[in-house]
Amino acid sequence: MSNRRKDSVSSLERLEQIQYIDNLKNRIFKKGLKYHIVTYGCQMNVHDSEKLAGMLHEIGYTQTDDQRQADLILFNTCCVRENAELRVYGNVGALKSFKQANPNLIIGICGCMMQQNDVSEYIKSTFPFVDLIFGTHNLHRFPLLLLQAMDSNQTVIEILDTEGAVVEHVPAKRAKEVSAWVTIMYGCNNFCSYCIVPYVRGRERSRLKDDILSEIHELAGRGYKEVTLLGQNVNSYGKDLNHKYLFHNLLRDINEINGIQRIRFMTSHPKDLSDELIQTMAECDKVCKHLHLPIQAGSNRILHSMNRKYTREDYSGLVGKVKAVIPEIALTTDIIVGFPGETENDFLETLEIVEQVRYDSAFTFLYSPRKGTPAEKRKDQIPQDAKKDRLLRLNDAVNRISLEKNLAYIGRNVEVLVEGVSKNRTDVLTGRTDTNKTVNLKGDSDLIGKIATVEITNAHSWSLEGRVAVPADLL
Numbered sequence: 317m318s319n320r321r322k323d324s325v326s327s328l329e330r331l332e333q334i335q336y337i338d339n340l341k342n343r344i345f346k347k348g349l350k351y352h353i354v355t356y357g358c359q360m361n362v363h364d365s366e367k368l369a370g371m372l373h374e375i376g377y378t379q380t381d382d383q384r385q386a387d388l389i390l391f392n393t394c395c396v397r398e399n400a401e402l403r404v405y406g407n408v409g410a411l412k413s414f415k416q417a418n419p420n421l422i423i424g425i426c427g428c429m430m431q432q433n434d435v436s437e438y439i440k441s442t443f444p445f446v447d448l449i450f451g452t453h454n455l456h457r458f459p460l461l462l463l464q465a466m467d468s469n470q471t472v473i474e475i476l477d478t479e480g481a482v483v484e485h486v487p488a489k490r491a492k493e494v495s496a497w498v499t500i501m502y503g504c505n506n507f508c509s510y511c512i513v514p515y516v517r518g519r520e521r522s523r524l525k526d527d528i529l530s531e532i533h534e535l536a537g538r539g540y541k542e543v544t545l546l547g548q549n550v551n552s553y554g555k556d557l558n559h560k561y562l563f564h565n566l567l568r569d570i571n572e573i574n575g576i577q578r579i580r581f582m583t584s585h586p587k588d589l590s591d592e593l594i595q596t597m598a599e600c601d602k603v604c605k606h607l608h609l610p611i612q613a614g615s616n617r618i619l620h621s622m623n624r625k626y627t628r629e630d631y632s633g634l635v636g637k638v639k640a641v642i643p644e645i646a647l648t649t650d651i652i653v654g655f656p657g658e659t660e661n662d663f664l665e666t667l668e669i670v671e672q673v674r675y676d677s678a679f680t681f682l683y684s685p686r687k688g689t690p691a692e693k694r695k696d697q698i699p700q701d702a703k704k705d706r707l708l709r710l711n712d713a714v715n716r717i718s719l720e721k722n723l724a725y726i727g728r729n730v731e732v733l734v735e736g737v738s739k740n741r742t743d744v745l746t747g748r749t750d751t752n753k754t755v756n757l758k759g760d761s762d763l764i765g766k767i768a769t770v771e772i773t774n775a776h777s778w779s780l781e782g783r784v785a786v787p788a789d790l791l
């Protein structure tokens with residue numbers, strides 16, 4: 317069955333569900349039911365939660381920030397790190413008293429964690445008050461499963477082992493009003509030896525370009541200024557389709573969409589960073605001059621055992637190419653310390669490449685064994701103390717370089733897309749530069765959604781401070 321055929325079948329399947337659900341909408345509207353979603357993990361999961369929320373609004377639910385007010389509490393889980401898993405179990409366990417106080421409360425758990433062997437059975441036996449469990453491949457069936465859960469005395473479980481089609485027309489209730497996530501592909505083929513994603517999210521499936529472009533046209537029509545294209549391996553977009561329309565082609569088409577002023581994307585794999593993509597980033601004015609390019613480790617021995625498919629020399633060569641073509645590029649990365657077998661010398665090679673590349677920032681992680689991955693079976697695991705020591709030293713280097721790079725912004729005027737009011741201070745606005753630096757500034761809320769010229773007055777490792785250099789009425 318072709319991708320296009322699979323798409324239409326799945327979309328039709330969803331429409332049928334909606335028609336079925338339509339008959340039950342009154343039941344929810346009349347009672348004024350509220351939902352609360354707790355999301356763990358990456359931006360893909362955050363956007364999946366926006367889709368779950370979109371489906372809930374479609375059938376009449378409204379959102380609440382207060383779990384005690386909620387008639388439905390849903391955990392959208394992540395299994396990439398052990399900590400997040402443990403937090404899910406702790407937080408679900410804490411809801412037992414909620415359920416006792418309100419037997420009509422529906423508790424659901426979905427997302428990557430549910431795709432792992434035995435997790436759903438463990439949850440069912442340990443937390444029998446959970447009403448609904450479903451996985452990543454059937455997210456679009458959520459309303460139907462929810463209604464089954466409402467009518468059942470038992471836990472409703474639906475986990476599909478294999479990925480289904482790419483399903484279009486799932487509504488999303490977007491959390492932001494200026495910047496929107498757009499998933500352009502699902503899954504990953506890379507099987508890095510530490511990573512669970514290919515097992516729980518399936519193989520790479522790209523959305524059709526017309527579906528992506530029409531979603532972005534619609535977002536532009538609704539006033540969105542920025543899109544961030546998402547995929548576990550975003551720059552391999554299109555390789556599962558016909559290889560004639562690839563990621564750089566998509567970027568060029570989005571660059572032509574009126575109203576959209578900035579285009580971001582994540583996460584890129586170094587092996588798929590083509591010359592065409594680098595050239596496209598340089599030539600397309602709306603494509604932000606920021607590249608998140610995970611290196612994970614600086615030692616070839618470790619990169620090989622991680623199955624990353626590049627060497628440190630390959631990676632350095634790519635960075636050199638990018639910096640030559642786009643001198644203003646901001647580079648960020650992901651780094652894992654304490655991978656099985658990592659010696660002090662291997663770690664020093666990671667530190668060395670951090671000093672060479674001089675990343676604008678980095679997400680740094682302690683290696684966490686994930687059940688079912690090749691790295692988890694290795695006998696040469698690194699003691700936790702050694703991992704923590706390496707992480708501290710790595711973070712010192714990363715934060716020092718970030719601060720040095722940010723201090724160089726002081727006194728400069730930069731273009732900031734103002735995204736909203738700061739979470740921490742209601743009298744401060746927040747936005748980002750083209751290079752993905754967070755900038756906090758004083759200013760009128762009229763600035764939200766506009767690109768302001770801002771003079772940078774102060775710098776920290778993770779953010780900049782500034783003041784508007786051009787009055788709002790001149791923008």
Ligand code: SF4
Pocket residue numbers: 504505506507508511512513514548549585
């Ligand atoms: S590229 Fe590697 S780390 Fe990233 S999702 Fe795929 S398997 Fe995981």
